[in-house]
Amino acid sequence: MTKLLPGFVVILLCSLPLLAQTTFPKNGVYDKRPSLYAFTNATIHTDYQTTSQNATLLVKDGIIEAVGSGIAVPAGATILDLKGKSIYPGLIDLYSSYGMPEVKTIRTSRADGPPQMESSKRGPYFWNQAIRSETEASEIFTQNAGDADALRKLGFSAVLTHVPDGIARGSGVLVTLHDGRENEVILKSKATAHYSFSKGSSRQDYPGSLMGAISLLRQTYLDADWYKKGGNKEEQNLSVESFNQLQSLPQIFEASNKLNVLRADKIGDEFGVQYIIKGSGDEYQRLEELKATNTTFIIPLNFPSAFDVQDPQDAMMIGMDDMKHWELAPANPAMLAKAGIPFALTLSNLKDKKEFWTNLRKAIQYGFSEKDALKALTATPAQLIKAEDQIGSLKKGLKANFIITSGNLFSEGTTIYENWIAGQKYTVSEMPLADIRGLYDLKVGNQSGLKLLVSGKADKPEYSIQTLADTNKIKAKVTRNNNLITLVFDTDKKNSKGETRLTGWIADKTLKGEGQTPDGTPVKWAATFKEAYKETALAKKDSVKTIDLNSLGKVSYPFMAFGSEQKLSAENVLIKNATVWTNEKDGKLENADVLIQNGKIAKVGKNLSASGVRTIDGTGKHVTPGIIDEHSHIAISNGVNEGTQAVTSEVRIGDVVNPEDINIYRQLAGGVVASQLLHGSANPIGGQSALVKLKWGASAEEMKIKNAGGFIKFALGENVKQSNWGDFNTIRFPQTRMGVEQVFMDAFTRAKEYDKAMKAFAASKNKTGLAPRRDLELEALVEILNNKRFITCHSYVQSEINMLMHVADSMGFRVNTFTHILEGYKVADKMKAHQIGGSTFADWWAYKMEVQDAIPYNAALMYKVGVTTSINSDDAEMGRRLNQEAGKTVKYGGVPEEEALKMVTLNPAKLLHLDDRMGSLAPGKDADVVLWSDHPLSIYAKAEKTFVDGVLYYDIERDVKLREELKSERARLIRKMLDAKNGGAAAESPSLKKAALYHCEDILENYEF
Template sequence: MHIDLRRLGLAGSLLVSSLSVAYAQSGTFPRNGVYDDRPGLYAFTHATIYTDYKTRLNDATLVIRDGKVEAVGPNVKIPAGAVVQDLKGKFIYPGFVDLYASYGVPEVKAPERQGRRGGPQFDSQKPGAYDWNQAVHPEVNAAELFKVNAEQADALRKLGFGAVLTHQPDGIVRGTAALVSLNTNRNETELILQDRAAAAYSFDKGTSTQDYPSSLMGSIALLRQSYLDADWNQRNPTREQNLSLRALNQQRSLPAIFEVRDKQSLLRADKVGDEFGVQYIIKGRGDEYQRLPDIQATKAPLILSLNFPDAYQVDDVYDAIRVPLQDLKHWEMAPANAGLVAKAGVPFALSTADLKDKKKFLPNLRKAIQYGLTEEQALQALTATPAMLVKAQDRVGALKPGMQANFLVCSTRLFAPESVMLDNWVQGQRYQLSEVPSDYRGVYTLKIGNQPEIKMLLAGKPEAPELKIVKAPADTVKGTLSVNGELATVVYNPTPKTKGSGAVRLSGYYTPDTRMFQGDGQLPDATSIKWSAQRQEQASRAARRDSAKAPEPVQLGQLQYPFVAYGRPAVPEQQTVLIKNATVWTSEAQGKLENTDVLLQNGKIVKIGRNLSVPSGGRTVDGTGKHLTPGIIDEHSHIAISEGVNEGTQSVTSEVRIGDVVDAEDVDVYRDLAGGVVAAQLLHGSANPIGGQSALIKLRWGQTAEQMQIKGAPGFIKFALGENVKQSNWGEANTLRFPQTRMGTEQVFVDAFTRAKEYEQEWKAWNKLSKAKQKKGEAPRRDLELEALVEILNEQRFITCHSYVQSEINMLMNVADRMNFKVNTFTHILEGYKVADKMKQHGVNASTFSDWWAYKNEVRDAIPYNAGIMHNAGLNVAINSDDAEMSRRLNQEAAKIVKYSGLSEEDALKLVTINPAKMLHLDKNMGSIKEGKDADVVLWSDNPLSIYAHPERTYVDGRLFFDVESDQQMRLDIQKERLRIVQKMLEAKKGGSPTQMPTARPTKHFHCDTLGEEKELDQ
């Protein structure tokens, strides 16, 4: 028996009890009262049905029973007892799936700490047999926390979602997520579609009150160590009953979703995943288009946000200046992100994540489609892809027999501007979203009394049509139309420009069958009239076709690498360049060579001489009157580091790596190139005795962080002595962390290397065992902190030590001799002149400042003759910056040593070229102009030690990363690009787009003692 609900006057959610077939049992929950279980048997006929994102069925039928799809197709037999709903002209789509939500899961609030006076927290405060760090809690299971939240569910259903992957977004290792239904008429046991559907991760420690980690590199190190500890725990289950590690092991086979803050951390996360054989699904922040080729290479599926930034209020010139170029460009290009990701072939799902106002989701989705995302790609990203990523494609994301009856009923094509979502069915439960809007739009013939017929146009949105009265092609006036039920009112002023003219007011009713408005009205002179407006079908269809024409393609600015000021459309290519007739400072035994040519080819220096010829396809640069030097190498720098230079929460943090957090978009990289710098050692700060591992980079502006790092470079690590490590200036609260004295600092070194030696012996003993014995025994636990120290003992990693006073310099050399390791470099070393002989005996290098003094107590004995004295004692000496501004003037810092110590000009230049290259063990390939070395050279306008000299060209690997001509052009281009986007923003504001006030983004310059990202102590 077929029942048409419309004839019964029902909305589709009620059934007559005689049609129901009650089941004897319904779940495990008893009920108070009469059981009334209905089969939920419905048939939706004559609809256009998308069974999945690419399969469209015309004039088809969908049958659902008991919350699941029973049949779908064009010739489906309707079962007896089904409630039939005729959806002719309507569209049915699979319900959306959101993979990044916290629906129904309680928000975690950080416990209150006692502020600065409370002091540091070293240990976890979480009771139980759990991990040592509060930010690692894989034991958290969203399914156990989940509780229906009707308000949240309603908001998501209105956007088209029928299921979400929910988790508790807190911490680094966050636990498991559950796939849940947005049905709110069942209990939680019926709504959890998939328990432990995925594991969740991030680099954000969240609400953890523990001090460690305090930096991004600390978070990455903690995640690495957690994976290693989980492996060890699995191999040795009886050694430690750690419930967190046990849970982490159980989750290794689950899809893993990793939330990141930007595209650089996306690449960082994927690198960690590669180390441990995990392919993360990465939830980004909408800037993926800025590094698409590199993201594509990761093969990571993405979860994309549709959180587009509002235009900035740039009416005020001073306000506009405050907005960085990358923010202006991101406003313009962010809506194109999904389309560009799709074009690159990267699989992705779309999410409501990051939207404070969830109502913006559908408008932003349509905007993404306008900016290049196809409707099929959008539907796939909302249905099939999220289902596939969490291995739930047999339950949600499509409409096939046996799957959840999650689907949308739309008035027309889903992504059409005029489309209205009518119903969202979730597990066979109908949730009505809106009524079918009456669509009055079209072309009408308007007849008012005895006046000649005129044209009435209704356009715009169905729910709010715009009215225009056309008396002649050049005579059109706007009016208003309001319809309440069947009653209609039309008001317009036939002569709006005529002073004192009145409005025509027409009231009446609309007849759907004849598609006509008619009734009574009054003219401006109070004459009563009859009126009618008859719809013209052919003209209306033509008007609809015209309005449906594809809009003009969106014009976007150009991508650039990096996506900041002074970025380029592409990284410069390696060039074949002959620099002719320059004064060449070789930093080799040959010294300065006058009127000499240097040929750069394939990233190398291939020839040095006179009257050289440029190979075919190469270019010649006239160096007459100019000076060519090796590129400057900064032995001690803190530029290009993301989210913290110090992990000072523990006295030994040798497990953290600056190489994990290189910021390839720091404009200081470009500024250093403009100062002739080609390479730098990026050092951890000096907040603890044994800090983190260094990154040795070349300033390859525009390339990724990974590409900037020097392949095959030796490992370095930062040690520190003095006031910073014993927390002299950290305030009253910081008196708990060991060490608090200089003698305590010595003990930290002795203890750390004692443990490292024991660790090494433990592994050596293990490796000597036969494979059979290894299978029976317990393997040692890998400890990243101790592994780095073992590398020092084996001369596989080298120490750069922050130092000032002679007593501590002597102390560390004595500890090194006792523990059988070497100190590679003392940096700062402002009292090095007092112990130069002992340093020479130890074989240590000295990297110092030229004339810094009096900036803190430890430097009261600093003298500008320090570098010269150490040089004359036979030490290898370099001048470093430790400062983003000074690094651009290291040539001038080196020149000061000529004044204070009488060094030759050639030896002074070596202080910032070959000498730091030797310190960093890079002199085989860098630091001097010699055939076969890397083409890292700088062409100066004058003697490089002159205050009037400036670099005209800086080559790194034979690529021209800086030259004065292109720099001047880029400055002009930046201004043009800014003005273009500012004008576009002004137009957007004029058109009613929301805006935001510009906020200053201060430049963050790290120094040795910077704690966190912005808080700086006295150096």
């Protein structure tokens, strides 16, 4: 049996592979010596919930043989006495690119050159280069000694690594961080499958928006299913084949924010996949929704720095959401754990990986338990990738991956001494010598009455001598090599005759040896242990100061200015004695009442009464139905156009609804209750619409109008043929207005053929053979042919308007609405004959050549011909003032006031097929109601209260209070940031962050999702 004392450990085999691999021939003599180690007297954390004191860990040939108390040490074992030290399982990171080539993400711009329309990758691969499921990380993986060393020093022993490139990224590989060939460190060659919404290094034009990325992934799942069911007999596709093979593995999805988490989970639900989602650190802002996904997360600890707010002008640039996130981000792990949401932790997203332990300990200060922290770094990641039989705990038969620490791993003063991986030792910090701190009686020759005090930290002790004659402590110079020690001191510096020099050894806290007095007389000396050193709280930084979470700001819905700590709910309300614009046959009622109950309009009339309701005095005020914006681009994330192809009917605005757009609140303040969120006008056939109610603080799914009809955006004019896109954009078809017509003809011809094939297969009795491949692009067009999806078409010039009506007649579909339609007055008779509505601007003209014939009388003329006419915004700012835009039709064309109001209420409801529940004040309809301070078409009118489904989402009185609260909260957070900077914390300079305000023609450039 070999026994080595701490601080003097020599392990001959640590730098060598434990066993030579027989599959690799060796040039030289094989070294097959077995290794057996016994780590004794340690506090061993077998897993996150099991701890043994004075325990032993046996490791043989890189595998754990036994662990626990009372274990007999076998003969021949190398014993390492770890008294006073702790052993933890090696840490695991599930989101790494360690050992992978650098991915250069392509940020495209219209100024960069011509678009790449098709894949440039040769071979039988997917048509789009963002689908890279054939990528196998294990084939690419190459060890990186420097990166591995940096990870080992942080306590990590294994990482799951993959190539973070593309939407479908292929497989990940689980590797350990010890030295050896790649085949020796790989634990699982195909451990996981990886996805994201980012197209990465692909230069291919499609997708050019977040909704395009989602649609591409959705179509990929469908293509893979078709391929699996027999499509592989019609074509070979290595990408799709790999995609199918990876489905049995754990599926990891990278989401860049909390809203993308929900979008990814929705895709997973659609195809029966439960993703493990790599989050971004803002999950606490939507805990209830995230918990409902039943997702397990991989969470980074990327806490933002404080902003430098010394300059008040700089401070004005910081949004309330960024200020609140700075304060609350460290509480994210604690909030997730409290909510019962499982997660693992990752080093990913950290600017400097050395910040990991600082940030983790900060998270513990904010209420994250040490038990949950250890679980998130060991057991959970191992279980998620089905590797708990190899790593994640210290149990018999598992890899000998563990770290040796000075104490509690999560305490500030703790040091990681060694990281053992597969039985190989890696020194992080030198193991301290045996702790001899305490008070000793020191005798030097015949001189007694001396005291030796060994104090300070265990790994950096301080030595001092004290005499009976002098109570002052005399610092001693000490050199120590394991158990050999030398002390040099001068007990009488005033009358110094020189220094006493002693040398000796340590045995069970007794120090003794020989030395010389200042005059050179040889002496023997001894220091006898008297009492242990009492470590003070200042000397021992072994506890973490916890933060009082009640002192922090609260999560609001949405997480930004004007949010509410509690989600708003419906109330029963009676509005009395107002002028009520019913939009029904009763017309405008003076001194009338409106009763709202259970989210619906219960009664409209005079002298109404009801019990258990809140009464609002409407004297001198006006009540109208809520305004509906038929053409809006607010509340959309990462792009309003997927203009990369001529036909993108597969993309869905509903996939990218952004419930945290401040324009929702602003438009509620203008009396708007609902909007059609339209795709832009970058291609002839654009994407599908989302019909939403402006429910401030609700989720994206809660905003969507239930059971609403399907709509889609078509477009005509300059935008779709890209003549205003710059000199490089001369590739994508169409390039002329004639080409635009052919796009429509071709698309619907293909759609008819697709519909015929689908119906034929569905009608076949035994359904033998291969079903037609589902094509989401054509499915949407088939819905149009079957009157299940309705067209809103961006239009200006009468010739093109006539063209599309002719195409529709030829192909057997109907245009529901022409939007913009600034030459509608020229074709109003044909629109009426075709039962096509018009949604236009009140007085926009002359902003480009296509609108040079626009006139302010357009809406009035269409109305007088009998076209269902509405006024829309296409602009976030105009959307706040649609009541005034409607008022302009009274001036330009003499439209009656009640009919003018209908142009922003009932008429858009008709165009959106929602007039059975919205647009007028009738019993049974949704309680979308606005209380105005003045005549609703007046520029002086203010929306004082806006109800949506009976919920008071905007209240002018509450708005005043919110502004005061925001002012106070901003001041508090600014003071806190100033204190943080003055206390030495890093502070970054603010920069103005502008939210996107989309219009029809806006193309997302330089994009990353």
